[in-house]
Amino acid sequence: MSDSDKSPYPPSGESRSTFEGHRFSDEGLQRKHAQLLREKEEPSEGFSPMPLFLVFLIMILSFWAGIYMVEYGGYFDAFHFDETATPGILVQDTGPQEVDMLALGRRVYSQNCAICHGADGSGQAGVFPPVARADWVQDNPERLIKVTLAGLAGPIEVNGRPYNNAMTAFGRLSDQQIAAVLTYIRTDPALGNNSYPVSPELVAQVRAEWGARRNAWTGPELEEIHGPVTGNWSPSNGSTPETAEE
Amino acid sequence: MSVPASIATAIDPRTESPEAIRVRLSEVDTSMKVPGVFFMISALFWLMAGTVFALIAAIKFHNVDFLGDSEAFTFGRVRSAHLNAMIYGWGTNVIFAVAPWIMGRLCRTRIRFTNILVIGGVFWNIGVTIGIFGILAGDKIGVEWLEMPAYATPLLAIAFACTGVWVVLLFRWRESGHVYVSQWYFLAAFFWLPWLYTIAQIMLVFEPARGVVQSLTNWWFAHNVLGLWLTPIALGAAYYLIPKVLGRPIYSYYLSVIGFWSLALFYNWAGVHHLIGGPIPAWLISAGTVASVMMVIPVIVVAINHHMTVVGLHKEGWASPTIRFVVFGAINYTAVSLLGSAMALRSVNEVTHFTHFTVGHAHHGVYSFFTMIMFGAVYYMMPRLLNREWPSAMLISLHWWATAVGVTLMVVVLSLGGWIQGLRLNAISDDGTVVYQFMEVMEYLNPYMVMRSLTGVLITIGHVAFFINFFWMLCQRPDPRTPARPTLLTNEA
Known part of the structure; x- marks a missing residue:
């Protein structure tokens, strides 16, 4: 039981004790209503004044609320989603944004490629071919774009070592993302490849030509189109007839 | 008759003598006996069922294969079954037991048409049972806090109407002059929940x-079931029990007024803070953040009011099971609400959102605050309904220590783990790559998840103690010759 007094009678002289002994002195009645008799008076309310600091607290909070709504209210506009932006900037078209292809490529690489090819691009001997200091990477970019779009399966040779595994297709990445990641692996000094960047337009072109392809490429198929991997390919010394106009 | 009472009677004829009031209280207790016992038995079985679901869900976090073969007990279902069993099974049943009783006592009028109350309660429990089985069978709706399938919910709405209407009507039939603060909270809550539930059902099911209006409605509803249903009921119960058990008036009527109306004004805006970072117009989220922070006002006000009522009577309070549970709940109301206001700030929310921090916060609110106050209320109510005493002080003590320590540890573990989880998930290095892979973060959290399950076991022990004590009390035959002594927790009190 939860009363604080133990005896069925409240101690005499206690404040707010509301009993009159003679009315409830019948013993049977007391036993029947023991719980009810020992409980204290029904709750009531005092009228202590509100503490002064509370007035100040309410004022400060209301003031803060006003400032917050003015600052981050989004101008009460249904199409204003960024609380820090101003509406003028929202409608101004500042033209295409300059994208740092290396930074974007590094991010795309770490999210998609690094699991197999390694964060430092060294791959895994005999299982996943390297992208750092690799002849394939410094070859014709169209070959790389094809591999990225539709994947690659079967035996290939990278830097003279044989690999036989399957690479997933990354056709879901955008032209810009593919261009960025290829630019990154071809030009970033940390990976040791010394080639030239890949443009999103080239990716779009290859995608338009080969985007319908669903099954992964194989080494011989690519060799048929682009010739053997040289590791030092550029549009000027390109040996395959199909890519000569690039 | 004491002198102040005579003066009060002279001024307001409805002011009755203390003896007359006690006779009325006796009528209230007698009228509430059958529905009270019925709702308590239902609530206890749902509490145990919800605890089992909770343990299964918790174990799955560190032992993924646990019950992995069972389709019904996959995480997505068992977690929803836990939530719904606790909110609609345990929480609402215990409210149906406690709220009419306190409302009746404060209105000085017996509960009428208790048969309809019980019938409504039977259908409520049938509805919850159908809903939980529907969730486990895979029919759940993908809306948090409203997962019960659509074939269960109309029954719930009707059952609630049959049950809740009597609390509202009790107020209509009141024979008390002054309207006490608990009555405001109860009356408001019994209007708020049907309003929330029907609007949410119509707009979501x-x-x-x-579009995004769905998620806005979802979080408006889900946060308000806590804020406008569980919270006002628990606060009303605390406002009744603290002065009642300690025999001292509530500190300040003015604070009660501010606390109630600021809660009513601010709480129903606050749910939008669950959508910070989402594709919601910025002003809506800002309004939700502001309302959440403004909740500091009712929280501080209620904290002062309760604290000033209890202060100096801690020894008596510690001896009383009711006050122990209720004061624990009241303290946690302050803590959880201030934390909640902080979590609604955009910068904090970026870390805590989608982490275990939020889970800890939810248990802090629904368990440490609401459920603990309800335990306290049950410890006070049942002896009066049954004219019996709690058979075992040891079991009450076990219940208190296991649940209080268990839930506090759980909140600490989940908050700490969740905070680190949020920091690691957000960590970005200078070149824009993530610092921690997702799986690394999950593996890091494993010890925290084991700890969480252990605290869950502790809470389960408390629930079992409560369960045994309750049915022991129901089954015992008290000897009419021995004087009834209250079951207190310390001998020297």
Whole structure:
């Protein structure tokens, strides 16, 4: 039981004790209503004044609320989603944004490629071919774009070592993302490849030509189109007839 | 008759002598006996069922294969079954037991048509049972806090109407002059929940709103079930029990007024803070953040009011099971609400959102605050309904220590783990790559998840103690010759 007094009678002289002994002195009645008799008076309310600091607290909070709504209210506009932006900037078209292809490529690489090819691009001997200091990477970019779009399966040779595994297709990445990641692996000094960047337009072109392809490429198929991997390919010394106009 | 009472009677004829009031209280207790016992038995079985679901869900976090073969007990279902069993099974049943009783006592009028109350309660429990089985069978709706399938919910709405209407009507039939603060909270809550529930059902299940309005409605509803249903009931119960058990008036009527109206004004805006970072117009989220922070006002006000009522009577309070549970709940109301206001700030929310921090916060609110106050209320109510005493002080003590320590540890573990989880998930290095892979973060959290399950076991022990004590009390035959002594927790009190 939860009363604080133990005896069925409240101690005499206690404040707010509301009993009159003679009315409830019948013993049977007391036993029947023991719980009810020992409980204290029904709750009531005092009228202590509100503490002064509370007035100040309410004022400060209301003031803060006003400032917050003015600052981050989004101008009460249904199409204003960024609380820090101003509406003028929202409608101004500042033209295409300059994208740092290396930074974007590094991010795309770490999210998609690094699991197999390694964060430092060294791959895994005999299982996943390297992208750092690799002849394939410094070859014709169209070959790389094809591999990225539709994947690659079967035996290939990278830097003279044989690999036989399957690479997933990354056709879901955008032209810009593919261009960025290829630019990154071809030009970033940390990976040791010394080639030239890949443009999103080239990716779009290859995608338009080969985007319908669903099954992964194989080494011989690519060799048929682009010739053997040289590791030092550029549009000027390109040996395959199909890519000569690039 | 004491002198102040005579003066009061002279001024307001409805002011009755203390003896007359006690006779009325006796009528209230007698009228509430059958529905009270019925709702308590239902609530206890749901509490145990919800605890089992909770343990299964918790174990799955560190032992993924646990019950992995069972389709019904996959995480997505068992977690929803836990939530719904606790909110609609345990929480609402215990409210149906406690709220009419306190409302009746404060209105000085017996509960009428208790048969309809019980019938409504039977259908409520049938509805919850159908809903939980529907969730486990895979029919759940993908709306948090409203997962019960659509074939269970109309029954719930009707059952609630049959049950809740008597609390509202009790107020209509009141024979008390002054309206006490608990009555405001109860009356408001019994209007708020039907309003929330029907609007949410219509806008999300039967005639779904389009686009982001759905998620806005979802979180408006889910946060308000806590804020406008569980919270006012628990606060009303605390406002009744603290002065009642300690025999001292509530500190300040003025603070009660501010606390109630600021809660009513601010709480129903606050749910939008669950959508910070989402594709919601910025002003709506800002309004939700502001309302959440403004909740500091009712929280501080209620904290002062309760604290000033208890202060100096801690020894008596510690001896009383009711006050122990209720004061624990009241303290946690302050803590959880201030934390909640902080979590609604955009910068904090970026870390805590989608982490275990939020889970800890939810248990802090629904368990440490609401459920603990309800335990306290049950410890006070049952002896009066049954004219019996709690058979075992040891079991009450076990219940208190296991649940209080268990839930506090759980909140600490989940908050700490969740905070680190949020920091690691957000960590970005200078070149824009993530510092921690997702799996690394999950593996890091494993010890925290084991700890969480252990605290869950502790809470389960407390629930079992409560369960045994309750049915022991129901089954015992008290000897009419021995004087009834209250079951207190310390001998020297």
